[in-house]
Amino acid sequence: MQTASASRWRSVVNTGTRPAKQATAPAAPARAGLGAALARRKPVERLVAEGGTGTGGTLRRSLGMWQLTMISIGATLGTGIFVVLGEAVPKAGPAVVISFVIAGFTALFSALSYAELAGTIPVAGSSYSYAYATLGELVAWICGWCLILEYGVSVAAVAVGWGQYLNELLHGTLGVTLPAALSAPPGGGGIVNVPALLVVLLAMGFLLGGAKESARANTVMVAVKIVSLLLFCAVAFTGIKSGNYAPFMPLGVGGVSAAGATLFFSYIGFDAASTAGEEAKNPQRDLPRAIMLSLLIVTVLYCLVALVAVGAMPWKAFGDVDATLSTIMQQVTGQGFWAVLLALGAVVAIASVVLTVLYGQTRILFAMSRDGLMPKVFSTVHARTGVPRANTVIVSLFCGVLAAVVPLGQLADATSIGTLFAFALVNLAVLVLRRRRPELKRSFRTPFSPVTPLIGFGLCLWMMTSLEFTTWMVFCGWMAVGLVIYFAYGLRRSRLARPEPEK
Template sequence: MRRKPVERLIAESGQGAGGTLRRSLGMWQLTMISIGATLGTGIFVVLGEAVPEAGPAVVLSFVIAGLTALFSALSYAELAGTIPVSGSSYSYAYATLGEVVAWVCGWCLILEYGVSVAAVAVGWGQYLNELLDGTIGVTIPTALAAPPGEDGGVFNLPALLVVLLAMAFLLGGAKESARANTVMVGVKIAALLLFCAVAFTGIRAGNYTPFMPLGMAGVSAAGATLFFSYIGFDAASTAGEEAKNPQRDLPRAIMLSLFIVTALYCLVAAVAVGALPWRRFDGSEAALAGIMESVTGHSFWAVLLAAGAVVAIASVVLTVLYGQTRILFAMSRDGLVPPVFSRVHPRTGAPRANTVIVSLFCGGLAAAVPLGRLAEATSIGTLFAFALVNVAVIVLRRTRPEMPRTFRVPLSPLFPVIGFVLCVWMMKGLEPVTWIVFGMWMAAGLVLYFGYGLRRSRLATAEPAPAEK
């Protein structure tokens, strides 16, 4: 239950086993990292699942899901400005709740980021096939476009390729990766705005009535489904040691990214249900592309949207992979995982070995393992981490009230408590198999901690922080 003082966390920030991370990211780049990690597969596929539950009122469902995410985002914003280090909620838990809780949180994040990279990479291959088919009439053979056991797949080559592409950008350094991500985020925002402009011409007022055909219960059910479209807004908090002015920029980036994503989701949903009767959203993964084609009568627009989806999903892979490497960097620096993960390349300022190991693992997972229900485990890992962050805000307010805070959660502890309760409520609604996978993952993590991390922890060896030497 030993805790790592905030001052020590900050004093050690940026310093790995073989060098120092470089502070090169401004507020706009940090915002783009969070948008890049959030705005991806969700909006391109989730409408087909949510609209049948809520009808045209799916717009309200997006607002409800955004408000649910907001409570945890406020807690992230306060802690990111107060403890501006890599590691996100892992580091916040280390400073407030103790080492074993921090380990559990970090282990949850490894599950969340690692499996979601693999799951998103699998989806990228599907959209790539749509794009290739619509442009040059060629598709990747099924044997090379799906993992074993799925539709006759043998090896998912596109999934591996997109992870390796993201790895190449990350090896160039945080600044170069952020530039590539900013371009990709711009492309996918443009693709969604293009959808709105084209589909707007097909809006029929009658499609909005009745507005709430399945009542408030349907709106709430769709809101729970849509919440997972918001996962990723916390990605900027993993860049705490590479931000130029983290105390000022991290809280702004987290809140701004959530606002932009929510506004885009609501706009796209409002236009989509206006252009297509809600009963015709039958779970199709290509709902937006189908609307574009039915409104215009041409497949060109659907192909253009598929191109936007390819870029959008590649951006998610890049930013989530980035977050994964930075969390492992922080855990390695604390001695809880091997030191290879905190070695920094002197020229690029990137944790090179860390990036290669994580990328090859996630790429191999995406290419050769049928993920199936395992992908749902990302949801429970995320919600668990969110819940701990809400608790950490309350604990730090009580134990260190004098600490300077560039952003404060309003109405604390009420808002953090609401955030915690909402996370627990959503966890309760997940499938039993998800809880079984989560329990097995936690058990394996605790074995690792007590077998390796407990004795090798830098706090256990009482090594002085750089500021104390």
């Protein structure tokens, strides 16, 4: 549906400038040239007016605040604790707890910016759409391309970890262990990671049923994972040895910083609710609340579990085991039952991360496709289910194959750098939108702006510098591929490259 306000903006969509305040004033003339095309912005009113619309159908507004919060928790809680903790502890030692706090603190500043923009521009594209309204098309493309790396690759990374806990569960219940050739990727001692592929395909099946149905399944899985982590804390607490905390920071501040950058991967899910802006019943009210509440819950649980884990097992042992929390449970109790129970919780928990992050990936591609920057197939909505069906299948198959053949560590770091870059842009977008469009109604305002967004921006850049050189090379290569695609396809096919017909 189109509104009068959106129609008013069509006359200036190619200029990227605000319309004159007087209704009778003539529209600004379109500017020519490559520079103008790269800097063209999509007006907020037009973004909102086009919300929900796709080729062949529309997304359905069926999600309330609680469901949106569960989407963010589902996309976040479990990834760092169940999977990446075992890789972060060897970098920081017992001080990994501080690393979680640093990563969460960094995420908080960006979460505040996300909350403001999600309430102001409640659309499916998340930070891609926010950048399009404030920083121009080229920056929006770069942001969207980073989100594809963030969401798509993190699906694969989490799926790899899911296979580790599935093996633990099968061994504890049936005495069966999947052969390494079929449960690990090349370079990790195997040929293909079948469990990782399987969990992505299962998530795809849920998503094809509809957003509301997927949200219900996710809520159940989130409840299971929270109970599992609280159970771990209660049982593993009995095995804490004070000597395991000394020395507390054996690898120095550099190790804590490096672990924090890796663990930032654990917080990427808090922005998942913003990708559901076009399927929320009351997005202006509920999206900011869901983002902030989910970040608070996961940060508290992460720090609590990490503190108990490093107290119950020497930090040097973390790099030698898979399914870390299950291993700790078995060592503490001397019984396999508790480890199996936790492995069951982890299998369910990590599956919900795959489900919700995959959901976010499809909605970002939906928004980019609707703007003409991606092929139309990604914005084709099934009339009966209200789901971008072809989009979901294509993304799921891509992520599934990636999960089956790429080792976890490389995936996690690649996801972190894409996330940090996108979050940095979101902090800038808040400042730009405050300056260009101060009159817009904001259901949530970032406190102490512009200081807060600037701190968020600086922290994101600082954590990016803590990542390894190889990760930067992968990121630069990914950006180079993205720019080639944009200049070869998106620049010419963008809907802002031509005026919208009046309706």
